Amino acid sequence: MAEDTVKQGIVGTLAKEGLMVSPYCLDLIIERKVDVAELAKDAKKAGVWMITDEFLRGFIKLDTELSKAAKELAGVEQAEKAVEVVSTRKILAKEVESRLVIDDATDVTDKSTCDGTIENFVEYFNQRYRTIRDILRERPECRTAMTVEAAKKHPGEKLRVICMVTEKRESKKGYRFLEVEDPTGSLTGLITKEKEEVVRLYTRLLADEVICLEGTFRDNLFLVDSITQPDIPYNSQPRKADEEVYAAFLSDVHVGSYLFMEREFYRFIEWLNGKGPETEIAGKVKYVLIAGDLVDGIGVYPSQEKELTIPDIYKQYDFFAKLLEDIPSYIEIVLGMGNHDAVRGAEPQPRLDREIGGALYDLPNVHVVGNPVYLSMHGVRTLMYHGTSLDTIIGNLSDCSYGAPEKAMMQYLIRRNLVPSYGGDKKSGDMIAPESKDYLAIKEVPDIFHCGHVHTNGYATYKGVKIINSGTWQAKTKYQEQLGHQPTPCRVPVINLQNHEVSIQYFKND
Numbered sequence: 245m246a247e248d249t250v251k252q253g254i255v256g257t258l259a260k261e262g263l264m265v266s267p268y269c270l271d272l273i274i275e276r277k278v279d280v281a282e283l284a285k286d287a288k289k290a291g292v293w294m295i296t297d298e299f300l301r302g303f304i305k306l307d308t309e310l311s312k313a314a315k316e317l318a319g320v321e322q323a324e325k326a327v328e329v330v331s332t333r334k335i336l337a338k339e340v341e342s343r344l345v346i347d348d349a350t351d352v353t354d355k356s357t358c359d360g361t362i363e364n365f366v367e368y369f370n371q372r373y374r375t376i377r378d379i380l381r382e383r384p385e386c387r388t389a390m391t392v393e394a395a396k397k398h399p400g401e402k403l404r405v406i407c408m409v410t411e412k413r414e415s416k417k418g419y420r421f422l423e424v425e426d427p428t429g430s431l432t433g434l435i436t437k438e439k440e441e442v443v444r445l446y447t448r449l450l451a452d453e454v455i456c457l458e459g460t461f462r463d464n465l466f467l468v469d470s471i472t473q474p475d476i477p478y479n480s481q482p483r484k485a486d487e488e489v490y491a492a493f494l495s496d497v498h499v500g501s502y503l504f505m506e507r508e509f510y511r512f513i514e515w516l517n518g519k520g521p522e523t524e525i526a527g528k529v530k531y532v533l534i535a536g537d538l539v540d541g542i543g544v545y546p547s548q549e550k551e552l553t554i555p556d557i558y559k560q561y562d563f564f565a566k567l568l569e570d571i572p573s574y575i576e577i578v579l580g581m582g583n584h585d586a587v588r589g590a591e592p593q594p595r596l597d598r599e600i601g602g603a604l605y606d607l608p609n610v611h612v613v614g615n616p617v618y619l620s621m622h623g624v625r626t627l628m629y630h631g632t633s634l635d636t637i638i639g640n641l642s643d644c645s646y647g648a649p650e651k652a653m654m655q656y657l658i659r660r661n662l663v664p665s666y667g668g669d670k671k672s673g674d675m676i677a678p679e680s681k682d683y684l685a686i687k688e689v690p691d692i693f694h695c696g697h698v699h700t701n702g703y704a705t706y707k708g709v710k711i712i713n714s715g716t717w718q719a720k721t722k723y724q725e726q727l728g729h730q731p732t733p734c735r736v737p738v739i740n741l742q743n744h745e746v747s748i749q750y751f752k753n754d
């Protein structure tokens with residue numbers, strides 16, 4: 245029988261009895277050929293809701309031999325040896341006081357004003373236009389840009405307009421047209437093939453992005469000579485910590501999925517506790533940031549229930565909280581939201597309700613935040629965003645791919661927006677909640693920019709900004725296999741906040 249079917253059968257049997265199981269225990273049940281009906285009976289008698297490692301070990305009455313095998317499976321034996329080695333180590337992060345500041349003004353939680361009316365959307369897009377227009381006007385060449393209506397009164401003169409892209413189309417003869425608008429009116433731009441740089445930029449434009457066009461009005465057409473995107477200025481002096489503390493970047497844990505790599509995730513937690521290689525770095529980790537998809541969720545895609553070991557959203561967060569409990573309490577943990585979390589799908593997303601994620605709120609060193617959010621760690625300004633709109637960027641720009649998410653993340657900075665294209669139907673763009681404040685605009689240039697979503701690690705420096713995509717803790721899904729994606733699970737980018745050097749810590753055996 246296929247392994248998936250066996251797993252589904254066990255999960256189904258346990259679920260009927262109101263019991264959940266973690267992926268690690270599921271593997272152990274299969275490996276040890278555990279009698280699932282008897283296990284369920286015992287668990288119900290003991291009054292537990294989750295088959296934990298501890299409960300399972302008790303049930304199968306591990307003798308010395310089994311105990312050794314199970315320990316090897318969990319990597320516990322190796323860790324136990326490490327405990328002796330590190331017991332005298334100095335833990336810098338424990339001695340250093342936390343300097344975590346979450347910038348609440350950049351988090352939509354408890355501040356949502358919209359109810360999705362047409363008026364909300366009109367005001368939102370006007371605001372988006374104004375925000376990027378003001379950023380563009382900081383560039384000397386765009387300072388004198390006119391409105392569309394004003395520009396139409398100067399035919400034949402070379403001038404600039406700041407506008408939002410509404411449509412791109414090409415004629416059979418190879419002419420490229422660009423439909424744009426601003427609050428005063430609209431115009432049709434014409435891009436001729438002789439202007440190679442303009443053509444190159446034209447092919448990269450996304451609907452709804454705000455740009456500056458230079459050109460001349462002639463016969464109701466605007467002949468485009470140049471296209472300017474807002475972009476960021478060079479961050480020549482990124483803020484640095486005055487102590488050698490580190491931050492670890494994670495995302496896409498997907499607790500509840502039977503593909504969640506629980507054993508490896510626990511190995512990461514043990515590493516933070518000083519067990520395993522490079523414990524010197526582990527002892528300096530003061531901050532752990534997790535950029536969303538904390539759990540796999542329920543009903544996120546068709547037939548998802550067949551791929552869950554914990555088919556209950558409350559229990560998924562409870563189990564996640566149980567795992568986080570073992571992270572040393574001197575480490576600050578910041579949890580963002582993603583498209584699998586139990587919050588609204590449209591961005592910006594508020595943080596998880598206390599009613600659903602209560603166990604997380606009970607942990608004193610855990611901070612649950614909305615998506616996106618700015619925060620500071622020892623003075624280093626960091627923008628954390630899940631990255632759901634990376635699908636749109638990668639789908640539309642030929643030089644962006646799932647294998648190199650850091651390149652796609654640069655496109656956010658170039659456009660100064662985290663959701664460059666709106667698509668109410670999600671076919672051509674992303675879902676936006678039209679808030680009266682634009683939480684999706686990148687108004688401030690961060691020192692570190694952290695995303696997840698694509699399940700692949702990547703990092704780069706763009707104009708002085710450290711870009712990090714933090715990969716995943718979920719093994720390759722069937723969907724990713726169909727698309728040919730190569731996730732890089734269990735790799736944690738870690739940054740030294742004093743010098744911004746990035747290293748990757750590996751928690752998967754191969």
Ligand SMILES: [Fe+2]
Pocket residue numbers: 496537582584697698699
């Ligand atoms: Fe994910």
